[in-house]
Amino acid sequence: MARVETHFLVVGSGIAGLTTALSLAEYGSVIVLTKAREEESNSFHAQGGIAAAIGEDDSPELHRQDTLRTGVNLCNPASVDVLVNTGPRAIQKLADWGTDFDVDGEQWALGKEGSHSVSRILHVNGDATGAGITSNLLRRAMLHSNIQLITHTMVTDLIMHQEVCRGATAVDEQGETVRYFAKQAVILATGGCGQIYQYTTNDPVSTGDGIAMAYRAGAKLSDMEFVQFHPTALAVEQNPMFLISEAVRGEGAFLVNDCGEAFMERYHSWKDLAPRDVVSRAIFQEMEQGRKVYLNAIHLGKRFRNRFPKIYKALCKFGMDPSKDWIPVTPAAHFIMGGIYTDIYGQTTISRLFACGEVACTGVHGANRLASNSLLEGTVFAQRVAEKCIELVELETDFLELNRITLCKNKHKETEWKQTIRQVMWKYAGIVRTEEGLSKGISQLKQLETEIPQGYFECRNMLMIAQVVMELALSRRESRGSHYRSDYPKPQKSLENKHQIIQEE
Ligand SMILES: Cc1cc2nc3c(=O)[nH]c(=O)nc-3n(C[C@H](O)[C@H](O)[C@H](O)COP(=O)(O)OP(=O)(O)OC[C@H]3O[C@@H](n4cnc5c(N)ncnc54)[C@H](O)[C@@H]3O)c2cc1C
Structure with missing residues (x-):
């Protein structure tokens, strides 16, 4: 070795x-x-x-x-x-x-x-x-x-x-x-x-x-x-989702629903430039009510292409012209x-x-x-x-034998497990969380523990992190920043500056 x-x-x-x-x-x-x-x-x-x-x-x-x-x-x-x-x-x-x-x-x-x-x-x-x-x-x-x-x-x-x-x-x-x-x-x-x-x-x-x-x-x-959810990923399903930078809203683009309403006025005084968690939740709520959400950058005209050449090129690939079309957007983990x-x-x-x-x-x-x-x-x-x-003194390193490691290679199974973790997390530990949903998510992830063998490192790492996120989201009984619990919709004064710090037993 x-x-x-x-x-x-x-x-x-x-x-x-x-x-x-x-x-x-x-x-x-x-x-x-x-x-x-x-x-x-x-x-x-x-x-x-x-x-x-x-x-x-x-x-x-x-x-x-x-x-x-x-x-x-x-x-x-x-x-x-x-x-x-x-x-x-x-x-x-x-x-x-x-x-x-x-x-x-x-x-x-x-x-x-x-x-x-x-x-x-x-x-x-x-x-x-x-x-x-x-x-x-x-x-x-x-x-x-x-x-x-x-x-x-x-x-x-x-x-x-x-x-x-x-x-x-x-x-x-x-x-x-x-x-x-x-x-x-x-x-x-x-x-x-x-x-x-x-x-x-x-x-x-x-x-x-x-x-x-x-x-x-x-x-x-x-x-x-x-976990921060970016409000404006391009609503075209792919992994990863293509990002429409917040700088686009910074240049004056604004969100509209399919009724043409610039709805951010209803959610925050900073409208489209409110903090990300606020904008993501606003979009989520619009979507929950069955509406589609778009970014309107039409008035930026040719300026869009010059200021955002990479995004412009990506939109063209999907047949969209931001100087003529609204851009369909959706929140995504970021x-x-x-x-x-x-x-x-x-x-x-x-x-x-x-x-x-x-x-x-x-x-x-x-x-x-x-x-x-x-x-x-x-x-x-x-x-x-x-x-x-650079302040640390050098140590001798010749002290230890280690086992050989084998990465497992059943790509099909790995993709399946990863997909399950990703779906469970989106459904139960996403933009809006509840005790009931998180508890369901935790038990679904638990089942995977025994299924994924050693050697699927990425998959096992993803599972471990997903479980930690779920557990801590469940135990924080309040809403603060990106962590929103619809069953505890307000921040708790007693939890200000309180961090959940954990260590494996
Ligand atoms: C689409 C997008 C747009 C963004 N735009 C902005 C922005 O405009 N401004 C901003 O401030 N932030 C932005 N962010 C966030 C920002 O890009 C990241 O938070 C930041 O770049 C993280 O940098 P990093 O060096 O910590 O990690 P990364 O840049 O993610 O690098 C991690 C590295 O670790 C390697 N690695 C991981 N696991 C292993 C392993 N097991 N073994 C060996 N190597 C490993 C990876 O291959 C990679 O090289 C954006 C993020 C995304 C996804």
């Missing part, structure tokens, strides 16, 4: 993993493992942009207030302070590393999105921000002599020794088991778990592996009941606010195990993420993780 040694082991090649790798590369050898092609990540698909307080009418304090308000008394204020104060510097770093943010005259162009009080969203090539940032980081990482990027390698579990994380086991492209030992630290940057839902904007790689393996190893998780519990340096509750990006829960998003704060979180906290990792 192959054995590889490095100073720092990074899992994931999205914005968080790549920023970590580049920040560590001057201090030792870095291996980045990623389970698919290098650019396959949610980071690469990100459209609207990255938020930071750099405009003349803006300040970190305003950004802070917007983040805290949107997180509905569940954000960790210390993490939010880090995010908003370090944000402008982190953006400058991305620019120094070569990201070409769009400009408006001499300044960086700033767009507007839901729940932001001012325009503060930087973007690249209109609506291809993720690809713009990530491809640039990838190019840089691949050129760095201290960074080795290994694709199509699925990390299956963490290597623990005397309660310290010492590396990870993985299965490479040829199906061989490889043990990767880290002399200094292991950093999980494996992103979220949108794939546990039937309708999601998330890339197929988002199966919650990092959260599941950390949980198995004994790490604490936090806030896992908080982001998880919870994850592996970390401090403000990305340190998990396991020694030498760090987490950053969507896999981590720094508490920065609270009960609801402010639009475009997640790319920022990925890059800001990755740089802080690197600061801590």
